Amino acid sequence: MNYTPLLLSLKIASIATIIVFIVGIFLARIIARNSFPGKNVVESIILLPMVLPPTVVGFGLLYLFGKNGIIGSLLLEWFNFQIVFTWIGAVIASVVVSFPLMYQSASAAFQNFDLNIENAALTMGASKWKVFWTISFPLAFPGLLAGTVLTFARALGEFGATLMIAGYIPNKTETIPLAIYFAVESGNMEAATFWVVIIVLLGFSSIMWLNWWTKRNILRFSEINDKR
Amino acid sequence: MLFLEIRKKLTSFELNVQLKAKNEIVILFGPSGSGKTTILNCIAGLATPDSGTITLNNIPLFKSKKECVPIQKRNIGYLFQDYALFPHMTVKKNIYYGAREQEFVHQLVQVLEIGHLMEKYPRQISGGEKQRVALARALATKPQLLLLDEPFSALDQHIRQECQDELLRLHQTWNIPVIMVTHDYQEAQKMADRIYKINKGQVSEEIKSNFSQ
Ligand SMILES: Nc1ncnc2c1ncn2[C@@H]1O[C@H](COP(=O)(O)OP(=O)(O)OP(=O)(O)O)[C@@H](O)[C@H]1O
Numbered sequence: 001m002n003y004t005p006l007l008l009s010l011k012i013a014s015i016a017t018i019i020v021f022i023v024g025i026f027l028a029r030i031i032a033r034n035s036f037p038g039k040n041v042v043e044s045i046i047l048l049p050m051v052l053p054p055t056v057v058g059f060g061l062l063y064l065f066g067k068n069g070i071i072g073s074l075l076l077e078w079f080n081f082q083i084v085f086t087w088i089g090a091v092i093a094s095v096v097v098s099f100p101l102m103y104q105s106a107s108a109a110f111q112n113f114d115l116n117i118e119n120a121a122l123t124m125g126a127s128k129w130k131v132f133w134t135i136s137f138p139l140a141f142p143g144l145l146a147g148t149v150l151t152f153a154r155a156l157g158e159f160g161a162t163l164m165i166a167g168y169i170p171n172k173t174e175t176i177p178l179a180i181y182f183a184v185e186s187g188n189m190e191a192a193t194f195w196v197v198i199i200v201l202l203g204f205s206s207i208m209w210l211n212w213w214t215k216r217n218i219l220r221f222s223e224i225n226d227k228r
Numbered sequence: 229m230l231f232l233e234i235r236k237k238l239t240s241f242e243l244n245v246q247l248k249a250k251n252e253i254v255i256l257f258g259p260s261g262s263g264k265t266t267i268l269n270c271i272a273g274l275a276t277p278d279s280g281t282i283t284l285n286n287i288p289l290f291k292s293k294k295e296c297v298p299i300q301k302r303n304i305g306y307l308f309q310d311y312a313l314f315p316h317m318t319v320k321k322n323i324y325y326g327a328r329e330q331e332f333v334h335q336l337v338q339v340l341e342i343g344h345l346m347e348k349y350p351r352q353i354s355g356g357e358k359q360r361v362a363l364a365r366a367l368a369t370k371p372q373l374l375l376l377d378e379p380f381s382a383l384d385q386h387i388r389q390e391c392q393d394e395l396l397r398l399h400q401t402w403n404i405p406v407i408m409v410t411h412d413y414q415e416a417q418k419m420a421d422r423i424y425k426i427n428k429g430q431v432s433e434e435i436k437s438n439f440s441q
């Protein structure tokens with residue numbers, strides 16, 4: 001049995017999750033907290049991949065990163081580098097498709113506590129960075145964690161956009177969802193079943209772990225409540 | 229000494245305030261929605277007036293939207309209407325968050341009698357205790373001015389009176405301007421050196437009657 005699809009899937013989903021985590025928190029913090037003209041449009045664009053078919057996202061990515069695409073042609077000219085048909089393309093597809101999940105979780109998480117808690121820290125002389133790291137981030141953490149798990153699971157399952165930009169190249173861009181599809185297509189039901197079981201287990205254990213973590217922490221809080 | 233003269237457009241009326249505070253307890257008294265919290269927020273820097281000036285100890289905090297001292301540099305203690313304690317930190321971490329001198333905070337803890345609460349979390353303590361912790365936290369930075377937004381409204385009559393007396397005592401040793409918001413006229417009469425009545429953003433100074441106390 002060749003395990004590369006598993007390793008590739010984990011690699012791609014992990015890198016995508018890290019990128020989405022950082023950029024998502026940053027954007028959610030900046031956009032959700034400020035009002036500016038065109039905010040509605042910006043937020044709609046960010047959330048758009050959630051309602052579009054992945055093939056449309058893939059089409060858009062090809063348009064941007066393809067040989068003749070706006071970004072793709074520049075990369076080719078300057079670095080002699082092509083994103084289409086590489087695992088990096090798969091990362092980009094996963095990032096775009098899972099980004100709305102993180103963005104929504106993060107902006108909800110940052111609005112989930114009283115703004116005056118941050119204001120209190122500011123009046124005590126804390127810098128904006130200090131306020132973010134000591135107040136906002138820890139208070140938003142449960143929501144941010146939920147967003148991260150959803151992002152990882154979505155990235156792991158990404159199929160349509162990945163196929164369009166990264167293609168199906170065994171050992172190079174063959175993630176588990178692609179492996180399942182092409183195993184079925186070539187009649188190799190045994191391999192397909194194997195990967196189905198693996199990905200179900202992965203998804204299931206992520207959600208189990210998240211639920212367990214959340215319950216344990218709510219429990220910790222209620223313990224604090226009761227101990228008076 | 230605080231001097232303030234500001235205008236700010238709110239949703240249904242314009243805030244138009246002039247007030248001053250020496251090293252005394254100044255009360256802002258008025259109905260809900262009259263703009264009391266907004267005035268405190270403007271002083272602390274959490275809200276921005278449309279125009280006017282705010283001066284504290286001869287240093288201009290606000291001259292215009294472009295010339296204003298950021299929140300962090302104002303050194304103003306603010307006790308919020310709902311206390312806004314950091315829920316994920318112990319009482320100790322709350323109080324020491326912005327503290328300058330350990331020794332001073334230690335004294336503060338003694339005076340306010342909250343030493344036994346230090347390792348607890350805000351959810352584990354009562355309303356009166358929260359109020360004292362929030363007051364300690366606001367004073368721990370050695371502010372030049374103290375803002376209190378309905379500090380006693382959540383407390384029952386008995387504890388309320390204790391806290392009022394405590395604040396009066398503290399103010400004797402502290403001697404900084406204190407601006408306190410209240411709904412309660414009796415409280416205003418008891419605490420105030422100076423009372424400002426607010427209605428729909430308009431402020432009028434009331435001469436304190438002496439016989440009521
Ligand atoms: N940033 C803002 N911009 C415009 N209007 C505001 C803003 N903040 C508050 N308001 C409005 O200003 C009015 C005064 O609000 P404020 O919170 O200052 O009242 P308050 O006197 O503190 O009331 P309460 O006693 O209920 O706390 C309200 O009508 C509110 O809707």
Ligand SMILES: [Mg+2]
Pocket residue numbers: 264265266309377
């Ligand atoms: Mg108020």
